[in-house]
Amino acid sequence: MGDTGAQAEVLPTTDDSGVVGTLTVEQQSALNTFRDKVKDVIRPEHDDRFLLKWLKARKFDLNKSEEMLRNSLSWREKNNVDTILEDFESPEVIKKYFTGGTSGFDKEGCPIWVDPLGRLDFKGLCACARKIDLIKHKVYRLELYTKIMKEQSKKLGKVIDRETIIYDMEKVGMRHLWKPGIDTFNQFVTLVEDNYPERLKFIFIVNAPKIFPVIWKLVRPFVAEETRKKIKVFGTTNYKDTLLEHIDADQLPAAYGGTLVDKFGDPRCGDMVGNTV
Incomplete structure (x- = not known):
């Protein structure tokens, strides 16, 4: 679990039982x-x-x-939801300041979602955008990734229906314990758990701060047991080799041990994954 003091129960595993070809x-x-x-x-x-x-x-x-x-x-x-990709466009303030985006695909062809959560000013964003638009933005991105996975499935000739997530918690601090923000994040978690089951492959949480156990205590009740098994939490060290076991270097931002930079040469790929200021 790195050096964050989080519970050792959250170790990454994949469970391939209960799927086509392995049924009892x-x-x-x-x-x-x-x-x-x-x-x-x-x-x-x-x-x-x-x-x-x-x-x-x-x-x-x-x-x-x-x-x-x-x-x-x-x-x-x-x-x-079936037409949200055609019917909805996120307000400019959300598109500009909401973190998260894709850096590419992991070694099995699953899309990678990289989210520099610690750099998100959620309180400021909530002051400038309606909550309903924040939720729609989340659903829009989920449906966009569903579309990407379907395209990958056709391209690779195999089913791609899971994603790998990297949450970068560098700069997470007390300001992120703002209750309305935590409540909205947990609403996002519940939305995903209730409507997109078995979508997650892994979650890698990197640069977890010392207050991570406090944050985890607030979020954990909303995270399904099977999801918790797919989470790996790291402090500020020893995560790059693990990421490279699952993701080729050219698909992983250089800041996390890969070789990928955005069009501006940013090792965090801010132009691809959101605000990294």
Whole structure:
């Protein structure tokens, strides 16, 4: 866990059980039953791999999985999520100051989301933008990445439906403990957990400050157990080799051990991943 004092339970693992090709007899039976229970709402593109995400997210509890899927499909319809890439454009202040963006793809072809969270002035952003637009911006980016993953799947000839995330917490301090900001971040976490199950491959948290255990205590209740298993927290050292195990150097910003810089020569790739001032 590096030198942050965070709990040792959050170690990165991937669980490939409960997916197509690895199902037990009981899991296959559950999938067959689940498919029949939700046949009135699923679409032709909702294949077994899609259905298994919801089952796995609720540990193959059929009733909970059905409720989760139906609630999510209702949420998508209510909020016009299927057309958000065409219908919504984030306000300029959000596009300019909200951190996060892609640096490329990991070694398996999954997109990488790099987010210099410590450089986000969320309080200032909330003063200049409506909360509903912040949430829509988040959904927009999630749907954009879904589109990117579909394009990658076609390009590589294999299913790409997970992403690798790097959260850079350099400069995170007491100002980031602003309660409305924490509450909104947790709302983002809940939105992802409820509507984009089994999407995460890994989360690498780097440059975690000494107050990280305090922040983690506030966020942890909103993070699913399976998600927590995919998180690795580092202090300011010893993370670059780990990142390079999963990401080729030319896809990783130079500030994190790779060779990638943006068009301005910034080793943090600020032009690609957001405000790095």
